[in-house]
Amino acid sequence: MPRSPRLPIVIFGARVRPDATPSRTLRHRLKAAAAFARKAAAFARKCENPLLIPTGAARDGLPSEARVMADLLLAGGVAPSDIVMEETARDTLDSIRACSRLLRDRGHVGPVAIATSAYHLPRCMVLMFLAGWKVIPVPPPPHPAARSLPRRWFWRLREVAALPWDALLMVARRGHHRASRD
Template identity: 55%
Template sequence: MVIFGAGLRPDGSPSPTLAGRVRAALALGRRLQGPLYIPTGGIGRHGPSEAAAMAAMLREHGVADHRIVREDTARDTLASVLACAAILRARDHRGPVYAASSAYHLPRCVLLLRLAGVAARPAPPPPMPASSRWRKRWYWRLREVPALPWDAMLMLLAIARRRSLRRLLS
């Protein structure tokens, strides 16, 4: 299960959005047999990395270390997908992978994972934090309108470059 990061608070603690994504992953993980959690996200404005904060939350909820593979280099969704797809390929993972994120972000996460060759499905998203205002909710939803096709185009370009490079090397 790939858990997509979100910003941390200035003190390094998980934001409500990040905590909600981890709780959603944990809720689904309880229904799966031996899930592998891949929290992804680098260091943003406030450290530690988003992946480190999520891994700590997973451990606090009883997830064993061998079920957590941190990806702490990615600075955005596309980089997270590319890094997580590489981790899954290296582990020769062929089954479905659940993407855990906020409802507004899930379509982009799932699409990019599928373009990267991962059999992705959306995890049930967490509820929107009660503290979030309608303007903020709409900001994040509308932000996805240009982000989804932009990241999809960048993913397709990355795939084309990789194929070209393979042809040159063979």
């Protein structure tokens, strides 16, 4: 029986601490993605394992968010062939663009799973959809990204502003690319 294409799971980065260890948010996102990957592999035995794509650039001389996540995945028993790092993206919109390029370069045309925190998931899903992908949400971590209520509201309100702004930038860029091809 022919094997189905691999399901890519894009894991959005989060801060790396000054001691080069993952932040709580990064660990929770990674844990949710790994659990989803295990369930997807068990559910679709005829498919190859999902392709885990941690994304996030290096900052302030620290290892990239993608590298920290890849190292944790490897330490958790994920095969190196099941991980492709995207280490150039400095924000969510960069991650969408870079991962879209990476997937298209690999010839992927199917759906893409998105792993991130609950507050961040709507923006990631909308942007990935605007980039031309069918999107599958990975169930977000059960723990809130921020421990304090004011901090949780800060992140939610930030997303309220960021979603329309990034969507506008995505649509404008898409229109610019179409115009330059004509």
